[in-house]
Amino acid sequence: MIPSPISSSQTQSERLQALYHMAVELSALHSLQSVLNTALRHCLDLTESQFGFVGLNTADGRALDVVAMQGFFAESEFYEHNHIIPLRPSIFARAVLENRPVSTDDARYDPSRFGQPKGHPPVAAFLGVPLRIRDKPIGMIGVANRPQPYEDDHEQLLLTYAAQVAIVIRNVQLYEQLTTAKEALEEKVAKRTAQLEVAREDLAQKAMLLQQLLSETVDVQESERQRISQDMHDGINQLLVGAMLELRSAQKRLANGRIEPANESLASVRGILHRVEAEIKRIIHDLRPPTLDALGLVPALRRYAERFTQYTNIPCTVTVFGEPCRLASRAEIGVYRLMQEALQNVSTHADATRTEVVAAFSPRTFKLTIIDDGQGFDLLEAEQNKNGRLGLLGMKERAQSLGGHLTIWTQPEQGTRVELIVPVTEPL
Numbered sequence: 001m002i003p004s005p006i007s008s009s010q011t012q013s014e015r016l017q018a019l020y021h022m023a024v025e026l027s028a029l030h031s032l033q034s035v036l037n038t039a040l041r042h043c044l045d046l047t048e049s050q051f052g053f054v055g056l057n058t059a060d061g062r063a064l065d066v067v068a069m070q071g072f073f074a075e076s077e078f079y080e081h082n083h084i085i086p087l088r089p090s091i092f093a094r095a096v097l098e099n100r101p102v103s104t105d106d107a108r109y110d111p112s113r114f115g116q117p118k119g120h121p122p123v124a125a126f127l128g129v130p131l132r133i134r135d136k137p138i139g140m141i142g143v144a145n146r147p148q149p150y151e152d153d154h155e156q157l158l159l160t161y162a163a164q165v166a167i168v169i170r171n172v173q174l175y176e177q178l179t180t181a182k183e184a185l186e187e188k189v190a191k192r193t194a195q196l197e198v199a200r201e202d203l204a205q206k207a208m209l210l211q212q213l214l215s216e217t218v219d220v221q222e223s224e225r226q227r228i229s230q231d232m233h234d235g236i237n238q239l240l241v242g243a244m245l246e247l248r249s250a251q252k253r254l255a256n257g258r259i260e261p262a263n264e265s266l267a268s269v270r271g272i273l274h275r276v277e278a279e280i281k282r283i284i285h286d287l288r289p290p291t292l293d294a295l296g297l298v299p300a301l302r303r304y305a306e307r308f309t310q311y312t313n314i315p316c317t318v319t320v321f322g323e324p325c326r327l328a329s330r331a332e333i334g335v336y337r338l339m340q341e342a343l344q345n346v347s348t349h350a351d352a353t354r355t356e357v358v359a360a361f362s363p364r365t366f367k368l369t370i371i372d373d374g375q376g377f378d379l380l381e382a383e384q385n386k387n388g389r390l391g392l393l394g395m396k397e398r399a400q401s402l403g404g405h406l407t408i409w410t411q412p413e414q415g416t417r418v419e420l421i422v423p424v425t426e427p428l
């Protein structure tokens with residue numbers, strides 16, 4: 001329902017009804033701009049005014065920001081330049097400063113006039129009322145150019161309606177703030193959810209890698225056991241079978257009274273058993289080199305290098321830098337095993353003429369380097385296509401389990417350099 005202008009012929013109850021309808025129309029609106037535009041239209045209708053404005057206090061409280069204007073066409077440039085009205089005691093701002101209705105029959109001759117912006121139609125009759133929240137002005141409504149001067153009735157009506165408008169403005173502002181906060185919150189939740197999703201995927205990826213590592217570790221252990229059993233089968237088992245056969249033949253020779261050949265068989269058995277003993281010692285030594293526990297890392301490395309040279313005919317030198325110290329027991333055995341694995345690779349793959357082991361002690365770290373002058377290899381290729389080969393992987397795992405890291409430099413025809421760095425901790 002379009003409210004009709006309030007005329008002096010209207011009864012009090014008709015005016016109240018008109019005001020009520022305006023308030024209902026206003027409170028159904030949700031955007032601030034439509035509230036301001038509708039409220040201003042109502043005010044012009046209520047007071048039979050030609051044009052008017054709604055101004056709201058700026059955040060610093062020093063000016064009015066004209067947020068709605070009606071009754072004359074203003075270029076956007078005009079609006080850009082003039083929408084801020086300083087809060088000074090001019091006829092157009094006193095309603096806020098004095099927190100009461102202010103009117104004049106002709107603004108052009110008002111003593112508190114500060115002039116009008118260029119391009120604004122001349123203002124004659126003017127009525128301004130404050131917009132108040134809990135008695136404090138938050139802005140004002142100004143109406144102008146009623147053909148006749150504004151009367152007390154208009155002042156009262158506009159003031160009453162302005163009270164409604166102020167409440168609706170505040171509610172809509174709060175609603176807009178709430179909506180903005182809600183949107184910001186939703187955006188944050190969406191962002192956080194996305195981050196969590198990434199973290200979840202990351203975790204799943206890590207779990208998968210861990211699983212892979214675990215199964216590879218099991219493979220490494222399995223292959224180590226296989227190597228030991230192969231060693232025992234190839235070495236000790238063959239020797240024991242040989243010893244059994246010799247014993248049987250000694251038995252037969254004795255039964256036939258052939259003492260001399262029987263003695264020869266027994267001597268051969270003794271020889272075989274000596275070799276069994278040596279082989280068992282070698283395996284025990286490999287499992288847990290006694291030199292390592294008794295004398296420490298450097299003598300154990302030297303001992304192994306000597307044996308390596310002996311068995312492979314590849315000269316292997318050991319150089320030590322720094323002041324040798326005991327490492328934690330598991331670090332010493334780990335370092336030793338790593339050297340074994342690296343030298344094993346030198347003997348099987350490198351085709352090297354010499355190899356060198358460098359042990360460097362410093363207060364915080366221990367560095368072991370194994371260098372050969374062999375044919376080198378394509379590291380990336382070897383790492384990507386493992387094909388059941390576990391040596392390099394085992395070395396990396398060992399390094400990690402000791403809190404250190406392993407680096408390999410190699411190029412075809414350029415030899416290979418394996419470097420292990422582990423932190424030095426108190427021996428356990």
Ligand SMILES: Nc1ncnc2c1ncn2[C@@H]1O[C@H](COP(=O)(O)OP(=O)(O)OP(=O)(O)O)[C@@H](O)[C@H]1O
Pocket residue numbers: 345346348349350351372374375376377382388389390391392393416
């Ligand atoms: N010092 C080296 N010189 C030349 N090639 C090497 C050297 N070390 C490793 N390689 C190459 O890298 C590959 C992978 O080595 P890795 O020790 O992982 O496996 P492997 O020795 O073949 O088998 P495994 O150690 O499981 O018995 C080797 O097959 C070899 O081609």
Ligand SMILES: [Mg+2]
Pocket residue numbers: 341344345390391392
């Ligand atoms: Mg190997």
